[in-house]
Amino acid sequence: MTDVTRRKIFGAAAGTLAGAAAATATAQPAQPAPRDPADVDLFVKLSAALTGIAEAKLAPPVDPVQVKNDYYDQARSDPSFAALMQIIRTDSANPASAADKVMNNADAKIKFLGRSIILAWYLGAWYPPVVLQQPAPASPVPPLKVISSAAYTQAWAYRVAQAHPMGYSELRFGYWSDEPLRLTDFVA
Amino acid sequence: MTDKKSSGLHWFSPTFMRPGLALAAVGGFSLGALQWSVQAQAPAARDINPPVADCNTTQDTIPDQADPNKRVQQPIVPKLLTSGQPCAQIASGLGLVANNPLANRQRSFDFYSWLTFIALNSPADGKTIGQGPRPGGDATTKWESLANYRQLADVMLEKGVRPTWGERIVPDACKALDAPNKMILKLGEAAWNQPFKTGPLIDQNGNYAVFDILMNQPMFDFIDQNGLYSKQGQERFDNDVVFPLGNNPVTNNPDPTKNVPGRMGAVMIKVSWRILDPEKDKALMTKFHTVDALIYFPGPPATKTGPTCVAKTLGLIGFHVGHKTQFAEQWAWTTFEHVANAPDEEQVAKKTLQPPYSFYNPGCPTCPVNQTPPDPWDPPASLKFPTNDKSQVVRVKMLPRAVIQEVADLNRQFRALLKGTVWENYMLLATQWPAVHDSKTDCNGSPAPTYLANTTLETYSQGRVPLASSSCMACHGNATTQHVPATPSDFTFILEKAQCENGTCSAPAAGKRPAQALRCGLAGQLH
Numbered sequence: 001m002t003d004v005t006r007r008k009i010f011g012a013a014a015g016t017l018a019g020a021a022a023a024t025a026t027a028q029p030a031q032p033a034p035r036d037p038a039d040v041d042l043f044v045k046l047s048a049a050l051t052g053i054a055e056a057k058l059a060p061p062v063d064p065v066q067v068k069n070d071y072y073d074q075a076r077s078d079p080s081f082a083a084l085m086q087i088i089r090t091d092s093a094n095p096a097s098a099a100d101k102v103m104n105n106a107d108a109k110i111k112f113l114g115r116s117i118i119l120a121w122y123l124g125a126w127y128p129p130v131v132l133q134q135p136a137p138a139s140p141v142p143p144l145k146v147i148s149s150a151a152y153t154q155a156w157a158y159r160v161a162q163a164h165p166m167g168y169s170e171l172r173f174g175y176w177s178d179e180p181l182r183l184t185d186f187v188a
Numbered sequence: 189m190t191d192k193k194s195s196g197l198h199w200f201s202p203t204f205m206r207p208g209l210a211l212a213a214v215g216g217f218s219l220g221a222l223q224w225s226v227q228a229q230a231p232a233a234r235d236i237n238p239p240v241a242d243c244n245t246t247q248d249t250i251p252d253q254a255d256p257n258k259r260v261q262q263p264i265v266p267k268l269l270t271s272g273q274p275c276a277q278i279a280s281g282l283g284l285v286a287n288n289p290l291a292n293r294q295r296s297f298d299f300y301s302w303l304t305f306i307a308l309n310s311p312a313d314g315k316t317i318g319q320g321p322r323p324g325g326d327a328t329t330k331w332e333s334l335a336n337y338r339q340l341a342d343v344m345l346e347k348g349v350r351p352t353w354g355e356r357i358v359p360d361a362c363k364a365l366d367a368p369n370k371m372i373l374k375l376g377e378a379a380w381n382q383p384f385k386t387g388p389l390i391d392q393n394g395n396y397a398v399f400d401i402l403m404n405q406p407m408f409d410f411i412d413q414n415g416l417y418s419k420q421g422q423e424r425f426d427n428d429v430v431f432p433l434g435n436n437p438v439t440n441n442p443d444p445t446k447n448v449p450g451r452m453g454a455v456m457i458k459v460s461w462r463i464l465d466p467e468k469d470k471a472l473m474t475k476f477h478t479v480d481a482l483i484y485f486p487g488p489p490a491t492k493t494g495p496t497c498v499a500k501t502l503g504l505i506g507f508h509v510g511h512k513t514q515f516a517e518q519w520a521w522t523t524f525e526h527v528a529n530a531p532d533e534e535q536v537a538k539k540t541l542q543p544p545y546s547f548y549n550p551g552c553p554t555c556p557v558n559q560t561p562p563d564p565w566d567p568p569a570s571l572k573f574p575t576n577d578k579s580q581v582v583r584v585k586m587l588p589r590a591v592i593q594e595v596a597d598l599n600r601q602f603r604a605l606l607k608g609t610v611w612e613n614y615m616l617l618a619t620q621w622p623a624v625h626d627s628k629t630d631c632n633g634s635p636a637p638t639y640l641a642n643t644t645l646e647t648y649s650q651g652r653v654p655l656a657s658s659s660c661m662a663c664h665g666n667a668t669t670q671h672v673p674a675t676p677s678d679f680t681f682i683l684e685k686a687q688c689e690n691g692t693c694s695a696p697a698a699g700k701r702p703a704q705a706l707r708c709g710l711a712g713q714l715h
């Protein structure tokens with residue numbers, strides 16, 4: 001579905017970790033504008049198609065963390081967000097098709113906003129579309145910011161790696177002496 | 189009464205022996221016999237988690253008579269005050285909010301917490317809460333009775349001695365001050381220093397707040413019967429530490445083999461107290477649950493001061509309950525506090541303060557907030573902080589707005605039931621519970637809400653920073669035993685307080701790794 005491979009994600013993760021030290025990791029954002037729950041659901045539906053991770057994993061039915069709200073608020077700060085959401089709104093019965101239209105959109109702002117959203121879910125960090133539009137740099141580019149402390153702990157790159165973010169693990173004491181959990185435990 | 193620490197012979201209850209006989213018995217036993225008695229001559233094990241006849245199964249909502257597809261609030265009426273203690277939560281996800289199992293389960297847990305609070309704080313003599321003989325209808329509570337709960341210091345005894353359920357232990361230094369109604373609180377660092385050793389809490393009178401930890405009999409029996417009351421006992425225990433679960437009864441299953449009695453499971457309590465002067469604080473005596481206490485300073489290494497004992501009147505300011513239940517194997521974490529502890533951030537910002545507060549001075553708007561006092565911290569026998577520093581505490585907003593509103597609504601209704609009693613002055617902060625109790629990848633079960641702190645028990649770790657800010661499960665999930673290699677201790681730090689047998693901490697031999705059949709995060713596990 002996407003041209004963002006596992007190898008590219010992990011490479012970007014290294015850049016995120018390097019940049020996170022300089023980025024604002026724990027500052028609490030100002031109170032966001034009210035969200036339309038139906039809109040957030042559409043955003044998650046599109047995100048599932050963009051990332052390849054099931055909706056129920058991105059936003060579980062019983063979800064105390066609600067990191068989807070952090071990513072939604074970040075993405076809607078982009079001027080092209082309304083246009084991107086219109087695509088999934090029109091094609092909500094076929095999110096794969098909507099994702100394809102985003103990732104191959106003639107409007108570069110929408111195309112790269114889709115990529116920013118993928119990286120947000122995987123890395124917990126925001127790479128502005130205008131940055132992603134530039135030619136690939138020689139060394140990893142730090143993100144604009146780590147979106148939130150919840151985003152840092154919930155970033156999917158670590159789960160896909162069957163690992164955990166630095167300084168944060170949800171496993172029991174002594175887990176490091178066991179085999180890693182299976183990938184299917186995380187994503188299935 | 190023989191001081192249990194010195195004799196180490198728990199089964200010789202001094203109440204049944206004359207002093208001369210007791211001395212002869214002590215003299216007749218060797219250290220080897222003591223070891224024999226601890227390890228090989230244990231009384232026959234009783235059911236750690238026996239059936240309970242009166243589990244409270246009241247739900248927070250009931251079907252709407254007009255529309256059975258909807259639910260309405262359970263009336264919060266006086267009969268709830270005598271409805272008993274829940275053996276477990278009932279949180280189906282159905283409730284007052286359409287299509288929102290998170291919100292509905294949160295409310296179910298918060299309702300269960302209020303029922304638990306009422307049951308535990310009901311008089312130990314069986315009367316209704318708020319109808320005790322003391323001012324404000326106060327009375328010795330169920331959890332303060334040795335028949336129901338035991339303090340941590342009387343479980344993890346000096347020299348790793350096997351504890352005895354129900355036995356009252358009076359340190360020598362306290363005997364001159366003792367009386368039957370006195371509660372004895374033995375100080376160690378955990379009794380005055382906040383979690384993560386973040387410092388003491390000092391009230392506006394300059395007094396230390398003090399803390400205590402207790403456990404119910406199922407939790408005690410698990411520790412006792414598995415020898416976990418000593419360091420070496422834990423080293424010898426090569427199994428998983430899995431405390432017993434509470435469950436509600438099932439009586440209507442068509443398959444009779446699936447009908448089960450209710451059981452309470454393991455319950456642990458942590459309380460915080462402020463010191464009250466019965467004369468100077470006379471007006472406060474009807475606003476706090478109080479106890480006449482003897483505070484024991486054991487002396488080094490536990491306390492710099494001592495051995496000594498001081499008499500104080502204590503007022504309850506914070507109340508944690510941890511209850512291990514079916515579908516909450518990561519435990520359900522309840523926390524209450526006194527309404528006059530501190531304002532919250534919004535009240536400070538909007539200047540809608542309601543003084544007096546125990547831990548906030550409205551007349552000092554520039555006092556640093558939620559900052560630990562300066563060193564040195566060890567309390568003197570007066571329990572007065574050595575300098576003029578006092579804690580300036582503000583309740584940090586860490587809960588989602590919807591939870592704050594739902595809890596405020598429950599508090600308003602339950603406190604109205606308790607009006608006119610000391611108990612109307614206590615409020616629920618929230619309940620933390622595992623939203624995904626069977627998660628293979630999050631062994632803390634995805635705690636909801638993510639963060640939770642009590643202004644008197646986690647004063648300095650309030651916030652929303654992962655692992656730095658207070659979360660009951662995220663912190664307690666890291667607790668381990670003293671086994672080598674260390675093993676998870678099922679969400680309690682109680683086991684780390686066990687002391688060495690005979691006072692000798694020999695180098696441990698590495699034990700077997702437990703089967704860990706129930707341990708979250710094991711690759712290839714079946715559940």
